Amino acid sequence: MDFQPSERAAKTAARVRAFIKEHIEPVEQEHWEGILGQRHGGDWTQWKIPPRVEALKAKAKAEGLWNLFLPDPELGAGLSVLEYAFSAEETGRSMMAPEIFNCNAPDTGNMEVIWKYGSEEQKKQWLTPLLAGEMRSVFFMTEPDVASSDATNMAATAVIEGDEIVLNGKKWWSSGVGDPRCKIGIFMALTPNPDLGRHNQHSMVLVPMDTPGVEIKRMLPVFGEYDEPHGHGEVHFNNVRVPVSNFIAGPGKGFEIAQGRLGPGRIHHCMRCIGAAEKSLELAIKRGIERTAFRKQLINLGGNRERIAEARVAIDQARLLTLQAAWKIDTMGVMGALTDVSAIKVVAPSMLQNVVDFAIQMHGGMGVSHDVPLSAFFNQARSLRLADGPDEVHKGMIARLELMKYGVMK
Template identity: 50%
Template sequence: MEFEYSEKVQGLLERLKSFMQEYVYPAESTYIQQLQDDPWGEPPIMEALKEKAREAELWNLFLPDSRFGAGLTNLEYAPLAEEMGKVLFASEIFNCSAPDTGNMEVLAQYGSEAQRETWLRPLLEGNIRSAFAMTEPKVASSDATNIETSIVRDGDEYVINGHKFYISGLMNKRCKVMIVMGKTDPTNPDRHRQQSQILVPTDTPGVKIIRPMQVFGYDDAPEGHAEVIFENVRVPASNLIFGEGRGFEIAQGRLGPGRIHHCMRLIGQAQRALEMMAGRAENRIVFGRPMSKQGSVREDIARSACEIEQARLLTLKAAAQMDRLGNKAAKDLIAMIKVVAPQMACKVIDRAIQIHGAAGLSQDYSLAHHYAYARTIRLADGPDQVHMMQLGRNLAARYAAETAQGEEHV
């Protein structure tokens, strides 16, 4: 595996780093202040930054399909996503933020031409936002076959009834469409053919937003995480994506890139926490000398650097395998990094908070919010336990088969 980035990627990365230094970091406090005036709207500074990103041709970097995006591979996109991850809202500036990224990938890969024209194009242009509605409060949604929301054909329409929560992005005033996962064939003996995915405009009658859900006390404005009820929601049959019974297949195709994108951003967050930790340790005087003179502090810095680099290399390996062999062939590596990266980020950010003392818990630094995000990703796109269960199952079967084959040749 080649660990050096290509000239093309190095050029993009340098431009992105310069953009972050010149525009994004200086805008952090302004962005937070403007959110207080209109939590579910778009802060004026965001639109200004988006315009600069378009002008700098740093736009839609995540899409590997060159018809719609930058045409970068997962491996090429990795260092760019890491750099964006250092500021929680930065990905949106470059139109690379979840859940829009996953929804755009779904529409690009599985959507009809009409669906692409109606929804993909404005998403690519950054004119609207979107949401992905899968998680439900009454069932263990980590097993997607448990989903209970019904999608029933009625003539030229589908009727949707169900209850969802933690629907990221739905609170945003600019969110105009959801991709909803539910069951069109609940009695199908193949549990992975029961589900379908369908496009639901947010202003459709019967879509009822109950409340924004909080994450560790944060409302995560302006996207938010909504609890929503679908009550006899009717949409045209043409809004179904890819056909009945293909929902689980679409979800698997969507979640591979989505999971690794989260990991890329988390590495950026952990890297920023490490840099903040090191700066604090050098400049903060305790017991008459800089904190960096304390052995335990040095160990925290060193250990954090080791763990970040380990996770970074595993992420790059997973991305490279996705590019070479496809998402399905890379599923074990994706599961590994989806477990490793959030846990690593939690540990590194926690150390940075500790070294910052009480200030590390405050709004004066980004660490507390970054920790909440990292801890959340241990549940988002599948909890650690599910990834470990599936990874362990796959590895046990593989190694048992290899052992048996070896014994045959003894």
């Protein structure tokens, strides 16, 4: 295994770092203060995209820092999962940066799904404008009425009636659905077929957001924040009808597609966690050096030096584990990296949560304000311990795969 970035990966990450420092960092505080100053709470119909976002996106696109996550050299940057990981870490240092490079969730995962599994017509209609950054998308999976940690519990349905698919059900924590640019969603649901196993009865369906019967009920706050102007919504589907051609790869392919979608996506999430942790540690150290209390620098009070050492070790451990997972996806495929992908999903968000917690303590009251990004990083870390499968599910997967080595098959 060699986790040294290739020349191309190193140069791309350096360019991303320079772009963030020159164009994003100088305006990011003002950007979020502007949104907070005119926020509309849960009324997503009033949400607007600040003009600077599209201006920065155009600048990043012009500099070739665009769709870095997609390994296709014609449609994206042509970077492998491992190569992109280094740029993903850089974007994690900023809550604003991923969108500016068109590398933001859930769009990256949705674009990968359509690129890998979609028909030519689906690619033309939806992938092309998503890759151009002209619209945004949403992924409908989690449901309010069932324990969604077990995806086979899914109650929403996608039933074939003639040449149409009829969609019914409730979804929530649908990230990005409040964005006024959100035009398309991927709806995962049960397509009942008693002749098939439990993992072959779910489908993914493309649903334009203006289809009759698609109803956004509300936006859901996370620790009191609505994440304007993107949001996390509860959406109901009432006899929504779309053409049969809107199945992605055909009925019953949902779980197969999900495996391909979530592997690289978890690398992206975890590397961004590492970038956020690096930024948090940097802020903590600067604060500790600049401030004094009881006639000492904060950095020299209590066990703060030990906490810095522990943070450095934890960040580097998480990075190495994530790079190993990325390398395995590139060399063995997602199925060959199952243990590693679950491991990083457990390790990286928890590591970020701990590092941010320390940084907040170092900042005192300022740490929980909007003057620094720490509360946003903490929100991100704690939420990620639930998103894409809670910690307990991933630990169960790791244990099951480990026990299989000893002949324990259940």
